[in-house]
Amino acid sequence: xxxxxxxxxxxxxxxxxxxxxxxxxxxxxxxxxxxxxxxxxxxxxxxxxxxxxxxxxxxxxxxxxxxxxxxxxxxxxxxxxxxxxxxxxxxxxxxxxxxxxxxxxxxxxxxxxxxxxxxxxxxxxxxxxxxxxxxxxxx
Amino acid sequence: xxxxxxxxxxxxxxxxxxxxxxxxxxxxxxxxxxxxxxxxxxxxxxxxxxxxxxxxxxxxxxxxxxxxxxxxxxxxxxxxxxxxxxxxxxxxxxxxxxxxxxxxxxxxxx
Numbered sequence: 416x417x418x419x420x421x422x423x424x425x426x427x428x429x430x431x432x433x434x435x436x437x438x439x440x441x442x443x444x445x446x447x448x449x450x451x452x453x454x455x456x457x458x459x460x461x462x463x464x465x466x467x468x469x470x471x472x473x474x475x476x477x478x479x480x481x482x483x484x485x486x487x488x489x490x491x492x493x494x495x496x497x498x499x500x501x502x503x504x505x506x507x508x509x510x511x512x513x514x515x516x517x518x519x520x521x522x523x524x525x526x527x528x529x530x531x532x533x534x535x536x537x538x539x540x541x542x543x544x545x546x547x548x549x550x551x552x553x554x
Numbered sequence: 555x556x557x558x559x560x561x562x563x564x565x566x567x568x569x570x571x572x573x574x575x576x577x578x579x580x581x582x583x584x585x586x587x588x589x590x591x592x593x594x595x596x597x598x599x600x601x602x603x604x605x606x607x608x609x610x611x612x613x614x615x616x617x618x619x620x621x622x623x624x625x626x627x628x629x630x631x632x633x634x635x636x637x638x639x640x641x642x643x644x645x646x647x648x649x650x651x652x653x654x655x656x657x658x659x660x661x662x663x664x
C-alpha cells in the first residue's frame with residue numbers, strides 16, 4: 416500500500432480509518448483485531464489533530480504507511496506536531512468510578528494502548544513516529 | 555454520520571447512522587444533548603454505528619450526566635460487539651441500559 420500524507424485536520428480521520436482497515440484486510444487480521452488497530456490509530460491521530468498545535472497554520476502533517484511481514488502488521492503514523500509520547504501520559508485512574516464523577520476525556524490514549532500488541536514511539540527529527548503492531552496469527 | 559428522530563409510543567427514537575469519531579461526534583452531541591432533559595424517554599438506536607472512538611464515549615458521558623438524578627430514561631440499542639467492548643473496558647457499560655434491538659429497548663421504557 417502506498418503511504419498517505421494528510422494535513423492534520425479532523426476531516427482526515429475517515430480516510431485514516433479506511434486506510435487502516437484496508438491494511439488489516441490485506442494482512443488477514445480478524446474483525447476485532449482490525450477494529451482495535453483502527454481505534455488505536457484513530458485515537459493517536461485525533462490527539463495530534465486536537466492537541467498538537469491546533470491553531471498553527473499550516474497544520475502539522477500526518478503520514479501513514481504500512482509495514483507487513485509474515486508475523487506482524489505494523490501501521491506507522493508520523494506527525495510533525497509537538498513531541499508527544501503516548502506512553503508518558505497519565506492514564507485515567509477513575510474508570511471504576513460513577514460516570515458522574517469521571518473526568519471528561521482521557522479515554523483516547525487509554526483505548527489506543529489497550530488492545531494493540533505493541534505501540535512503539537520514536538522521535539525522529541521533527542517527526543513523532545508511532546508504530547502500531549498487531550500479530551497476524553492472533554485471530 | 556446521520557441522525558434521525560422518530561417518536562414511537564412517546565419515546566424519542568434517535569437513530570445514528572455512521573461512524574462516531576472526533577469529526578462526527580460533536581455534530582451528534584449538538585443534536586442529541588438538547589433532547590436529553592429531565593423526564594425524557596430516549597432510545598438511542600446504534601445498530602448502524604460501525605465504529606465509535608472515545609469521542610462517542612464522551613457524548614454518552616454527557617448524555618448520562620444530563621439525565622442522571624432526574625427521571626429521564628435513555629436506553630442504548632443495537633450496539634455491536636466492538637462498541638460494547640469499548641464501553642466495557644472504560645467502565646461505561648454498567649451505567650447504561652443496553653438492549654439488543656429497538657423492540658426490546660422500547661418494551662422497557664414506560
